[in-house]
Amino acid sequence: MKKTLLILGCISLAIASCGNPGSTTEGSTTAASTDTETTVKAQTPSEMLPGEKLIATADCIGCHNKTQKVIGPAYVDIAAKYPSSEENINKLADVVIAGSKGTWGDLPMTPHPNLSKEDAKQMVTWILSLKK
Template identity: 35%
Template sequence: MGLAATAAQAGDIDLAAAAELAKNSDCFSCHAANEKIVGPAFASVAEKYAGDKDAIDTLVQSIQLGSKGKWGRAAMPGHSSLSTQDLKLLAGWVLATKP
């Protein structure tokens, strides 16, 4: 997925619903839009995966199962209770984050 495809997907998501889901899923406990807290800034994640055709799937897996070592020593806990639709919504929202 190129940058244009990522932007097109971002245009297809409900940004308000995604932000509310992120808030309710405690994403903001460790992440912020443009600054590192415990985990990376959403904008940094978007930048890292820009142009990656598998970005949505990669982020869905990281959100669902958690990850360790991608952004330093802190581990991200998994969010296995989220539906596939919600996982894709969050992944698309993260990828749409601008610095």
């Protein structure tokens, strides 16, 4: 008797976990694809500012995040520390290209020697525009 109740309970749980009998797996996949496409469209590089596009295509995301410290500081923290001036933009662009150590802790920032000065300036300009 206990075995029968256990088996019936397992079968009931299996049937209940199958979900809505009117939905299909294909419909769920299509809905998920549409949601993903919408998310991707909302974040397309064509809607980003030039510096933001460059950051999105570079390796910056490995160490930085817009709002939270990862390995390096968050972009908003950088913007809070440095006023947006031509002097700071040039200085920070040089830091992006040459790398640095000690400004935000003991871990060094990796140099990006293949990045042009103009691209680095666009990236820094976007970062400094995040000042609250």
